[in-house]
Amino acid sequence: MTAGLKTIIALSFVLAIGFLLVILSAALFHNFLTLIVVATYVVAPLPNWIAGRCANPDDFIESNSSAWLDLGRFVTGFLVVMGIALPVLLAHCALIQVPAMVMSIIGGLLIYGTIISFSQFFKEEQDF
Amino acid sequence: MSTDRLFRFPKPAWLNSANTRTAGVYLAGAFFSLGFFFFIDASVFSKSPLNGSIVHITFVDWIPVICSALGMLVINSIEKSRLSADSFSYSGNGVAWKARTVLFLGFALMAGGLAGSVTVMVLKYLFKDYALRTVYMGVANVVANGLVMLSSVILWVSQNMEDDYTYNLQL
Numbered sequence: 001m002t003a004g005l006k007t008i009i010a011l012s013f014v015l016a017i018g019f020l021l022v023i024l025s026a027a028l029f030h031n032f033l034t035l036i037v038v039a040t041y042v043v044a045p046l047p048n049w050i051a052g053r054c055a056n057p058d059d060f061i062e063s064n065s066s067a068w069l070d071l072g073r074f075v076t077g078f079l080v081v082m083g084i085a086l087p088v089l090l091a092h093c094a095l096i097q098v099p100a101m102v103m104s105i106i107g108g109l110l111i112y113g114t115i116i117s118f119s120q121f122f123k124e125e126q127d128f
Numbered sequence: 129m130s131t132d133r134l135f136r137f138p139k140p141a142w143l144n145s146a147n148t149r150t151a152g153v154y155l156a157g158a159f160f161s162l163g164f165f166f167f168i169d170a171s172v173f174s175k176s177p178l179n180g181s182i183v184h185i186t187f188v189d190w191i192p193v194i195c196s197a198l199g200m201l202v203i204n205s206i207e208k209s210r211l212s213a214d215s216f217s218y219s220g221n222g223v224a225w226k227a228r229t230v231l232f233l234g235f236a237l238m239a240g241g242l243a244g245s246v247t248v249m250v251l252k253y254l255f256k257d258y259a260l261r262t263v264y265m266g267v268a269n270v271v272a273n274g275l276v277m278l279s280s281v282i283l284w285v286s287q288n289m290e291d292d293y294t295y296n297l298q299l
Contacts, residue, residue: 070153070287077157078164085165092169093176 007121015114021107025100033090034104040083041112045119047075083108143289152286156279160200163275167193170268181262188252189269192244196276199237204283206231238277245273 019038026032051072084105091101142148174185211227249266 070283073150073153074157074160074283077154078161081158081161082165085161085169089165089169089172093172094178095172095176 018107018110021103025103029100037104037108044079047072149289156283159279163272166268167272170265192241196241196273199234200280202234242273245269
């Protein structure tokens, strides 16, 4: 793998910034509701992994094996938008302040982008 | 496939690729999430101190959303190839008829959800002299149901793209 050490360093740097933003958005305003964003984005890639195990791509007789993949993608889309919609909801209902909303959205997107690009860079070569 | 098409303009080629299909499923999930959180926002707003009125979200407001979500579940869990299965001999007796009945139930649930949300908005919020922030709870209900319906449409269309693609894959 050509993209080795530098990629890891850059990704961990971005991940740390993302966590820093989310934790600051919680700690600066003494309101720890924004930590839900971290949980959402950490859970977000899981449905695709689970659905990828459930579906069997070699199965030609049972033609609906892609239903599991579709379900996983649907839940992933749901969770990603949830990570943005939840801080907006909390800010709209005056449960958190608007700066906390902005910080937690940016931090959450950084965390999710790190997870996605990590799994893209270090995907195992699947030729057999 | 190209000889028996109905319209004069052919389908654009990008509409049948696997990437468009994947993006459509992701987009459907995103729209469903947006609609769901619109309604959750309305019901959290109803209990927050910003809502200065005595009007609150009750179970009546929840019924349309529940109907829409159930309808979406029913519509999209039907195996699409069974809808036209009567011409094949292997598919048992009246499978297409059963599938169409269940599909009709799903569409009725979804349309009932949208119509019910409009009804709730008009009867509970618009007919009285409420402030705009109170009427927002009714509007959010309609928006949520509309987004769930849009999400269902996107999911349906992108699942129907599947047939040509898998056909090419298997050959």
